[in-house]
Amino acid sequence: MTEQNGIQDVVRAEHVSKSFGPVNALEDINLSVRKGEVLGLIGDNGAGKSTLIKILTGFHQPDEGRLLFEGEPIELRSVTHARSLGIETVFQDLAMVNDLPVYLNLHLNAELVHKPLPFLRRREMKRRAREALDSIGIDIPSVTAEVGQLSGGQRQAIAVARSVYAEAKLLLLDEPLAAMGAKEGGLILRLLSELKERGDIAIILIAHNYSQVVDVCDRVNLLQHGKITFDKRSKDTSVAELLELVHAEYRLSDVP
Amino acid sequence: MTRAVTSKGSGRKDQPDQRSEHARGPGIPFWQGLIRIKELSILLVTIAAGIYFSVTSVGFNSAENYQTIAQYLAPWAIIAAGQVMLLICAEIDLSAGFVFTLAPFILILFYNNGLPLFLALVGAVLMCTGIGVINGLIRTWLNIPSFITTLGMAFLLQGISLIISNGSPVSAPTDSWVVDVFGGSQWSELIWALVIVAVMQTILSATRFGVYTKATGGNLVGAAESGIRTKRVKIINFAVISTFAGFAGILQGIRVGSFDPTNGGFNTMFFAVAAAVIGGTTLLGGSGTVVGALLGALLLGIVYDGFNLTGVSANAFNVVLGIAILVAMTLNVYMTVLRKRISSPRRSV
Numbered sequence: 057m058t059e060q061n062g063i064q065d066v067v068r069a070e071h072v073s074k075s076f077g078p079v080n081a082l083e084d085i086n087l088s089v090r091k092g093e094v095l096g097l098i099g100d101n102g103a104g105k106s107t108l109i110k111i112l113t114g115f116h117q118p119d120e121g122r123l124l125f126e127g128e129p130i131e132l133r134s135v136t137h138a139r140s141l142g143i144e145t146v147f148q149d150l151a152m153v154n155d156l157p158v159y160l161n162l163h164l165n166a167e168l169v170h171k172p173l174p175f176l177r178r179r180e181m182k183r184r185a186r187e188a189l190d191s192i193g194i195d196i197p198s199v200t201a202e203v204g205q206l207s208g209g210q211r212q213a214i215a216v217a218r219s220v221y222a223e224a225k226l227l228l229l230d231e232p233l234a235a236m237g238a239k240e241g242g243l244i245l246r247l248l249s250e251l252k253e254r255g256d257i258a259i260i261l262i263a264h265n266y267s268q269v270v271d272v273c274d275r276v277n278l279l280q281h282g283k284i285t286f287d288k289r290s291k292d293t294s295v296a297e298l299l300e301l302v303h304a305e306y307r308l309s310d311v312p
Numbered sequence: 313m314t315r316a317v318t319s320k321g322s323g324r325k326d327q328p329d330q331r332s333e334h335a336r337g338p339g340i341p342f343w344q345g346l347i348r349i350k351e352l353s354i355l356l357v358t359i360a361a362g363i364y365f366s367v368t369s370v371g372f373n374s375a376e377n378y379q380t381i382a383q384y385l386a387p388w389a390i391i392a393a394g395q396v397m398l399l400i401c402a403e404i405d406l407s408a409g410f411v412f413t414l415a416p417f418i419l420i421l422f423y424n425n426g427l428p429l430f431l432a433l434v435g436a437v438l439m440c441t442g443i444g445v446i447n448g449l450i451r452t453w454l455n456i457p458s459f460i461t462t463l464g465m466a467f468l469l470q471g472i473s474l475i476i477s478n479g480s481p482v483s484a485p486t487d488s489w490v491v492d493v494f495g496g497s498q499w500s501e502l503i504w505a506l507v508i509v510a511v512m513q514t515i516l517s518a519t520r521f522g523v524y525t526k527a528t529g530g531n532l533v534g535a536a537e538s539g540i541r542t543k544r545v546k547i548i549n550f551a552v553i554s555t556f557a558g559f560a561g562i563l564q565g566i567r568v569g570s571f572d573p574t575n576g577g578f579n580t581m582f583f584a585v586a587a588a589v590i591g592g593t594t595l596l597g598g599s600g601t602v603v604g605a606l607l608g609a610l611l612l613g614i615v616y617d618g619f620n621l622t623g624v625s626a627n628a629f630n631v632v633l634g635i636a637i638l639v640a641m642t643l644n645v646y647m648t649v650l651r652k653r654i655s656s657p658r659r660s661v
């Protein structure tokens with residue numbers, strides 16, 4: 057792959073639609089994010105944010121429209137396929153297995169094995185898990201603890217560490233801050249800023265805290281009832297404007 | 313970069329390697345480490361039962377009797393080895409006992425049609441694998457709960473066994489090295505059971521497929537989001553238990569010297585489930601061990617045999633079995649809580 061001068065979109069969705077039975081979760085979505093850019097995706101519950109993320113990560117396939125990855129049209133067949141291209145995701149439900157220890161969750165479906173006998177390389181995975189967690193700076197007492205014993209915020213931190221440590225080209229974060237305390241949330245935001253400054257990764261961040269979004273994102277898209285109704289650079293908008301936009305809808309729909 | 317925040321645990325931070333490799337951590341007493349071994353409680357109970365029957369019944373400690381116990385436990389352990397994997401996937405196979413029943417008759421069918429005994433055996437076992445695949449496909453692609461799927465399959469297979477056998481036993485083939493290897497010679501059934509348990513425990517705890525199995529049962533959606541092909545994992549595990557069940561049925565038929573259409577069935581299947589549950593596997597998915605199930609089968613075998621020797625009726629055995637399952641379940645839950653409390657990390661956040 058050639059250098060793209062940082063201008064090219066890492067991922068672009070064109071006219072993407074997705075329905076679940078009668079529910080039109082996404083309608084004619086156009087969205088793109090560049091290298092070194094953090095795109096904030098906001099919207100009410102049920103607006104379709106997670107569905108969009110799941111399309112970008114190959115978990116769902118779009119009914120209509122297409123995706124371009126690094127300029128090339130692509131059909132993401134599966135999460136594994138997307139991962140192989142460098143698309144990493146923190147799912148809203150975190151995709152953690154409570155019965156497995158931290159280090160195995162950190163390597164879920166990317167386990168390290170010996171050759172030729174494909175036995176797990178537990179020691180190496182533990183080492184890397186510790187390294188990944190330390191590099192983020194979140195304090196997890198033990199990489200061998202079962203994830204079910206950890207707090208919600210710690211679990212989120214692990215999910216973020218898992219996706220960041222994979223050296224992705226495209227990082228999709230579906231409400232990674234929801235259960236985090238102020239300190240841990242701050243750490244994750246700082247981490248995102250660092251990744252942004254490094255300039256080699258594109259990030260889509262879903263969050264309900266608009267001030268965090270305006271702070272860390274370069275651009276904000278608003279998703280309402282499956283459509284993108286707003287696309288502005290963060291410096292051209294404000295928390296107040298975003299709140300106004302979201303509330304305006306309800307003021308309108310309050311009118312009989 | 314963000315060192316300032318982590319400096320809280322600075323004493324440990326300096327030696328991350330030591331920290332991760334000695335995960336149990338320093339300063340945890342020996343006995344607490346032992347409690348973490350899930351199989352320990354069942355092992356102790358098994359030993360206690362062995363001692364009890366050694367003392368109370370004369371013939372218990374003899375090579376002959378050990379062999380009897382082995383004959384009880386081998387089929388349970390073999391089927392349980394597959395059932396544990398399936399239970400960890402949060403699925404169950406109620407048809408395994410009837411695969412056990414049917415397999416020898418498939419073998420006879422192949423054998424009578426001119427196939428050499430060994431190939432007839434392989435063919436019969438592969439047919440059983442196919443039955444498991446069908447179970448798995450119905451479960452995953454038609455989305456029918458495994459309880460219903462395999463219940464239907466159980467009756468279907470029972471009917472087929474009775475039809476192709478005309479309801480009466482046939483004598484097993486003899487005079488072949490195949491007979492000796494697969495059930496005929498003295499300890500062969502037990503050896504097969506131990507090999508299968510060892511292989512399955514290794515797969516469960518040391519390979520990616522084991523992780524996938526736990527992930528599929530522990531968090532189906534999360535596993536799928538991680539890219540694990542959960543349907544495939546389930547289908548494979550359905551295929552594995554059917555394969556083992558058929559194999560166990562053939563081993564037993566050859567050992568006894570006759571294939572009986574009233575062998576196996578729900579009884580055998582539920583003993584395997586009981587062995588798994590007593591050995592620490594829950595029905596909720598996500599956790600369990602094959603070695604535990606082997607110990608569970610051993611315990612059941614010892615008690616069954618001990619009761620026979622001391623002249624206690626089979627009815628009383630069922631009472632004990634029922635209590636054992638309930639106690640094991642309760643103990644399992646309680647031990648898990650205890651284990652977690654002891655190993656629970658000191659929260660530093």
Ligand SMILES: Nc1ncnc2c1ncn2[C@@H]1O[C@H](COP(=O)(O)OP(=O)(O)OP(=O)(O)O)[C@@H](O)[C@H]1O
Pocket residue numbers: 076079080081099100101102103104105106107108148
């Ligand atoms: N697998 C599915 N099957 C059926 N309907 C679905 C499925 N996934 C999402 N939907 C529907 O699609 C719509 C969009 O859901 P989505 O999860 O994308 O919303 P969201 O913006 O992420 O909401 P939240 O802020 O609550 O996470 C909702 O109406 C939801 O009910």
Ligand SMILES: [Mg+2]
Pocket residue numbers: 105106107148230
């Ligand atoms: Mg969502």
